[in-house]
Amino acid sequence: MNAEVSLVLQRKYEQLQQLADDPSAQISQVFEKSLQYVRRFSRYQNPDAVKQVREVLTRNQLHEFEVCVIGNLCPETVEEAKALVPSITKRGRMDDEKIETMLTDLATIKKFE
């Protein structure tokens, strides 16, 4: 999820500054663009909140792909979640009530972040 990667890349950025011989050494374009992207598009900043989000999503038995898309986009309604990640409803994996509970849990984490 973007939020998790944001925490990792921030730490990496500080490490890279220390590791480089040459203080003006350039950080790679890919790293820089990725760091900017996750800083901008992370929904959660607090590391504990991020952990809780992952917990909520994995305990609903979502596949990694689904965990990431929902964690990155934070759908607010059941319809939104189903439109973004249609696979969560396939083969009766999650009914509307379960999805609703999951989204409410995520919203609560966000509120108390």
Place this chain on the structure above:
Amino acid sequence: MFFEVEMRRSVMVEPHELGGTLQMQRAMLRRLIKDVEKEVGSDEYGFHVAVTTVNGVSGGKIQSGTGAVVFSVDFNCIVFKLIEDEVVEAEVVSTGQQGFFVSCGPYASMFIHRKEMTGFSFQPGPSPEFNEWRDSGSVIHPKSLVRVRVKAHSIWDPKRKTFNVAGTLNGDLLGVVVDETGKDDED
């Protein structure tokens, strides 16, 4: 989206870097990071973002002639690759008659064709930065944020060191994103 993958590379340590264990480890790590960054990306994993942990080092063959030592390093690396059907948020970089381009992390340009944005019409501006696409509710211009679904993804282009990606705005809950508070829906 981001993934963390296991990779293996051969890393060369120059003779002048060989010394204490710590010095050699730092030299090896620096070299590894440089090599991985230089590749920029690959077909299998997408863009190489950052080396995270080193899992194991083996080998240690001395090259005849130079005296450099080559190690085989197993490590974890964060990579970024867009997946078909994934919905992502992205920033518009340019708008034109045929559609518009967005950037998404290390992907500098993902193209959304005008056929993939039904309901929008093109409004040319006095210069390219002012070109817009408008529909009844929302406007797309450079710096707008949009939610797009990834439609097609090419293989790695080794010359340009990037992928070619196409996206769509056609679909529920896709379209222009307004601030952090709400979202404009484009159906």
